Amino acid sequence: MLAVLAAWALLIPAGKAVAQVSTLRNLVFGTITSGTTTSVNKTSVNAAQWSISGGFLLGGTFQFTLPLALTGPGTPIPITFSTSDGLRNTTNNPASGTTFNPQTVQTIPIAPFGTTLYVWLGASVSPPTNQTPGNYTGTVVLTVTGMQ
């Protein structure tokens, strides 16, 4: 709830002026078939995954900038991220995570020193029938901001 104060925030040692964001895994759709929608669930091992730690866990924010389509030699392939395709947890376990809308700014609650926030992202791609063969690309941007 909001910018949460908690007694354990006092346990963070002073002067830990580092922050870290790690990309742990990219999205893996497996076989993509023309004319069908292929989805990757946010809790699956094929979802994209990041970890955020250090100074960003003192009330910072994170936000995705997501592509609408993957571009290549033919018609762009739509890629969609639903309002429930984001997942976050302070343990590396998507099953007990909290769903969020990846299109909105997310507040990072204050956490004890040593905590890591894990973030997962699912998506769906829908190549039209008779999609031109070739390589299609897009970029997912994760922006993490400290609130100093």
Place this chain on the structure above:
Amino acid sequence: MKQSRGALAAILIVAAQGSQPLVAQSLMVASTAVAVDDRTRTGALTLINDGITSSEVSISTFCGYPVTDSIGRMYLRTFDTVDDTMPCAAKWIQSFPRRLRIEGKSRATVRLLVTPPADLPAGEYWSRIMVTAKGGEVTLTGLPDSARIKATLALEVRSVLSFYYRKGTPETGVLLEALRASVRPDSLVGRVRLTRQGNAAFVGSLKASLRDPGGKIRAEGLLPLGVYYTLEPSFSLPVQGLPSGQYQLAVEAVSSRPDLPPEILLQALPVRQTIQVTLP
């Protein structure tokens, strides 16, 4: 039989790796705030690639500062165009290098050089530094279908840090007003308005405590923040299990943060405000 099991295991591992590529791009920045004064006009940023693959990194700057929304959540307000009244230092900062490649398990230092206008008045000037890290592109398809469609997704991570350029001896302070609180089933949710004083941002923390009639602290917490103009954050204290009655809610703004060394922060006198609250 053992050999065939081993071969099968090896095939499964290879298959798993093929369908689940590890990006392992990891960038650590130190520090999350950089302060530069007008005597040296230089600062440094240490970047550590803790991942196993190389990372393409670029440094950029822009103007922005934390604000609060209607329910007290903090977020970074950014500006495409900056008016003359905003003490923005973004355009004065040059990074050396501006783009670099950091190999896996190695580090790099980026030097920051500030070139302000010659007639700059004394005071503090702000910027945000954005460290953008790109890893290698990864193919999404494990097995392309008969149409041979391949998809590749690039993952980019941007870390946004704060920057302060100080000329002369800027001073800061903060005014606390309008402390109020509402009782929820398991928490006390409060809000308070902080207004910056002086000519520098107040970067510090808000300490909150709840005392019973005997003066004993029954709940407390800390909210690190930066007040550039005004900020009206919300906070909550756990009150589940506390007996009903009158309590004193106190908030105190102090110029220290758990994540930043004191030399980066400008010191200010602590200020405090209290109200009485009744827990049902």
